[in-house]
Amino acid sequence: MKRTHTNGELRLSNVNEQVTLIGWVAKRRNFGALVFIDLRDRSGITQLVFNEELAKQISDVRNEYILQVSGIVVERKDKNPKLATGDIEIQVEEVTIVNKAETTPIIVADETDALEDTRLKYRYLDLRRSPIQKNLMLRHQVTMITRNFLSDHGFLEIETPILCKSTPEGARDYLVPSRVSPGEFYALPQSPQIYKQLLMVGGLEKYFQIARCFRDEDLRADRQPEFTQIDIEMSFIEEEDIWNITEELMRKIFKEIKHVDLPEFVRIPYDECMERFGSDKPDMRFGMELCNVNDIFANTTFKIFADVLENKGVIQAMVVKGGADKFSRKDLDKLQEFVKVYGAKALAYLKLANGEFSGSVAKVVSDEEKAVLKAQLGLEDNDLLFMVAAKKKVAQTSLGALRNKLGHDLNLIDESKFAFLWVTNFPMFEYVEEEDRYVAAHHPFTCPNLEDVDKLMSDPANCYSRAYDLVLNGYELLSGSIRIHDQELQKKVFEAIGMSLEEAYNKFGFFIDAFKYGTPPHGGVGIGLERLVMILAGTDNIRDVVAFPKTASASDLMSEAPSPVYDEQLKELHIGITHPVKEH
Template sequence: MVRQPELYRTHRALDALGVPPGTEVVLSGWVQRRRDLGSIIFIDLRDRSGIIQLVFDPARGTPPEVMAEAERLRSEYVINAAGPVERRAEHTVNPRLETGTIEVLVRRLETLNAAKHPPFYIEDDIDVDEAVRLRHRYLDLRRPQMQRMLMLRHQVTRALREFLDARGFVEVETPILTRSTPEGARDYLVPSRLQPGEFYALPQSPQLFKQLLMVAGLERYYQLARCFRDEDLRADRQPEFTQLDIEQSFLSLAEFQSMMEQMMQHVFRTVLGVEIPVPFQRLPYQEAMERYGSDKPDLRFEMPLSDLADIVRDAPFRVFQDAIAQGGVVKALVAPGCAGWSRKQTDELVQFVGTFGMKGLAPIAVAGEEFRSPIAKFFSPEQLSAIAGRAGAGDGDLILIGAGPRATVLQAMGALRSKLGHDLGLIDPDAFRFLWVTDFPLLSYDEEEGRWVAEHHPFTMPRWEDIDKLESDPGAVRAQAYDMVLNGFELGGGSMRIYRRELQERMFQALGFTPEEAHRQFGFLLEAFEYGTPPHGGIAFGIDRLVMIMGKGKSLRDCIAFPKTSSGTDLMTMAPSEVSPEQLEVLHLSVKGPAAKPHGTAAAAPRG
């Protein structure tokens, strides 16, 4: 029989630690586990704050009817329990529980709701397929680890708002239904019922709107913005995500970067109690690529790449000679203490770099004054010593050399550096190393499209000294763009913006837009620039990624309440799904392709 509860919670589990012994409390939550010792029953009660032990003991005053009700309890039943808080005897203290020094002797009990046996245990570090967890996400979110991650996310966003509010930033919501624009990832499109054949796009970013807010004189804006990108997914990508979007006027690049450093310092101090040193290191894009093979290097360990072209140029080793002659590079890194690795171990590294398109990897083991390598015969003792010296290799180290096209080698060796850093235990898991990567190329040439494309986006301001090269040498133009990198992840990216119409039109022309195309796509922005636009710039930080790093999650799915799989599917609601013919007809749409399943039918199996 359904009836109104008679008990109402007075304390959460963790709150009971602060009440005097003998104080009666009412606790509410889920049964974590039940232990029946015959005459005594123990229940671990879980709520959002933690777990506390309930004791049902007739010898200590638990009524018979309460004992009978306790015997019917099972895992995940929802209950109210009332009774006095008591100190545990010293030999019964549970150091694994935050509340392990106390227990509640239950005198009254209400079962609010029964529960089916869950498909997995509601506890941390469970070995269960992620697809099962996502299918039953509402149960997965009961686990303390997931609760902590969502609380961390709340604390992070609160700290960010505190910092920005204190500095005069105004939170403004920008449209979710907007227009599709080129020069980005694929848009998610939304058909318009009232304008047949026309579509809205879900925003990949509020970029244009936040610039227009600067035109409007708001001067300092921020937003925790929901954004959408129809792109292939990885562990650190989701089709919908949250970013902290910031834009400001009348600040120099250096002043703005300093403010963002202080913001991160505030967040880490407030949320984790960790002090982040400022200013952050700055590294130009080209130097980051040459030194680490990545524009988001993990600086928790060093292991730089070394350029060997000048040393090996004249050696009779064809692989290196061909790479240099064709405009490529010869790069080395050092695996410390790995000179004794077997052929099988080095072959596994060759296979690894091969996935990035690099054709081989030459190992040289350093053993005192000797160099052991299949390619040692091609080099003089002086050249081998020079290679070791340039790479920074010492006795017992293994030098790994890659050669080929610059982009391929840098990507492969950068990935190898990251792999070795993890595999060799060179990374302090508790460290947070911030970095600004600066001076990105403004444009890059897309061979498939046969035109220049924006490296960041078309509204990025060129370096002032490079503007005159925009038409004559676009590949040499550097951008006033900057990425904030943390522990090998791009945490946020931003730039100072173009704010004069004539320069924005030159940028569109460099990207291959005709004046008519530029006006059709961005006429509203170009017109706005004619009404007194201030110098401005901004940045966007990935909130999901920031929380993942701070909470030491393994993927973004660990810090999003209801994430998608790597194929973009919500396994809990089974979205995306078909819609009815009537819905399509109202939108003046029809579906081409494989025959659709009848409306309302479920997929045969989860798409993971």
């Protein structure tokens, strides 16, 4: 007999119906001669009642056995308001044991205290837990909404290869030895960047793909060696077109899943963003902005500040409203240590209490400077002022990190908010101190701002690009750019990052060639799917939104991948191992 209902479905209105259910035993309780069982499936839990006679048939049944039962829906006396089906139970009339289960190494319940490694080893059991199933359903919902939205807007989903050419740039490639071409390798794509641009060259105009990407990096907590990107590219467009379609997509997702109408998406150029928030992905759910107070200290007699200013550094300030009495001396010492991690030498602070300034720099800041600080920063009684004097980037990022930390510590963040921010006008290049050269900040196909084209060689530090990020609640949700569609400009950019045309041709000659034949202006974005689902699910663990995740050392604890392989396999692939194999 087939199941008539799922275990999340029955309500008071079903009372007296004859039903057949199937599922896993989530809980078993004996109550006198009766047995109560919570039967679980993907949709929820239903309580079953077995009379004395039937109870005998299931005397061996314990958690995670699979049962099929038929019976009558009856109203419960002791209703369970926490359960969607809590008003009813099933008076079982017939039971079949569909499959048995040994005692599970982790308990299948919403809450778990199992170590994450154990959960990952037995992921197939962990997957039975409702919070993980809900995340996977959410992920499915997000991709369905995304696909339908983009398809309705004329985008075609086009699959690009996983077996690609290695073009090491940025992260390390995962390589795949070729059996047919000895000594040659494929690479797994870090993103479909080159292919999606070639689709634009190919006249497809509007492309998307929910695409698997691979990066062989030393993983941080929120990274996986393989991850998924909502990849979008459009032709004949400008920034506004891409931002609009992205915003519309986000509105749609957040409306359908979170039932919220998103407010306007803020747009701030990179330089301003760094100055005001000390980060290119600031959390906009709270204020506490930074500001530059160089002018106030232009004539300072405080040697440390004066030296910094003389060396073209900056003094960056941040006011903690009403914060003067929230930090003990010990707390402040800890914050000193905190900013040092970001390269700051010290964290200066001033407290304003009863109209008087105290704090680490109270004696070296002049009365006049104090007055201006008070006026310009709007300092009020009981406010706390932090300052970092350092090179611009250090001053900004250390104070930005402190802003984030205090935002959390002082509960300034409205967790119900979704604060989107476009960061625009990124620098075109990034200076790599160790190599004494500029590299592409985004990737080498990013279009520079037209007014900066002439400065590409002469003043790379002041070249800005048509690259943008979308930030949500302090996470970089996506990045993208308008691409170069002019061959001559592309050559100039290669030159500016010190890549010879020969080297460029070696790496992606076919790509450069493609641009000869009528390339449309184009651009796009890549949205981190896991990141988006994490935020929607309210988790900060990427493994909670991946069905079969890997650990920080890129291993799958369940299947034990990676693993040794047969010599025969390696021989066929014309490779050998050059490092002693680990013992197993």
